[in-house]
Amino acid sequence: MPLVRLIYGSSVTEKFTGDEIRNLLVESRKNNAKKNITGILWFNRNYVMQALEGDAADVNALYLKISTDARHKSLMLLDYRPINKREFSRWSMGLVPEIKRIKEILIIYTAKGEFNPYTLVGDIATDFLISLREEVVSE
Numbered sequence: 001m002p003l004v005r006l007i008y009g010s011s012v013t014e015k016f017t018g019d020e021i022r023n024l025l026v027e028s029r030k031n032n033a034k035k036n037i038t039g040i041l042w043f044n045r046n047y048v049m050q051a052l053e054g055d056a057a058d059v060n061a062l063y064l065k066i067s068t069d070a071r072h073k074s075l076m077l078l079d080y081r082p083i084n085k086r087e088f089s090r091w092s093m094g095l096v097p098e099i100k101r102i103k104e105i106l107i108i109y110t111a112k113g114e115f116n117p118y119t120l121v122g123d124i125a126t127d128f129l130i131s132l133r134e135e136v137v138s139e
């Protein structure tokens, strides 16, 4: 199967708490590493945005699983494409928490400088997450 990158956005639920995020990271890194899935996860108090790169069958199966996870809701597929190379190859799940510099980055990609993943689709979703690579806090 081809190498693909999938990007989605979602809204966090009350189940998305500090402890849950830590569990999620440990579990996800282990699972993703086994499947050679790489990616980045950005979140704030309201929203999540995640890119997943890997074999199409593995990425599709993972997205199906993630889409039923009660820690978030209202998933929207923002971009899905075959790729020549990975952009997030350094991380099985790179984490970008809310950061001060996000304002500077958001104003490049949005009209009002506010983060709402449902408005970031296609190339914009990809470029936005690439611009967050330098902000990954843990690998």
Ligand SMILES: Cc1cc2nc3c(=O)[nH]c(=O)nc-3n(C[C@H](O)[C@H](O)[C@H](O)COP(=O)(O)O)c2cc1C
Pocket: 024, 027, 028, 029, 031, 032, 041, 048, 050, 062, 065, 066, 067, 069, 071, 072, 093
């Ligand atoms: C925002 C979000 C992102 C997630 N990302 C991943 C991921 O990259 N890899 C992964 O294995 N699970 C991820 N999960 C967790 C899965 O939904 C699921 O709980 C986990 O894969 C364990 O599934 P299992 O019990 O069937 O092994 C994510 C969950 C949420 C809410």
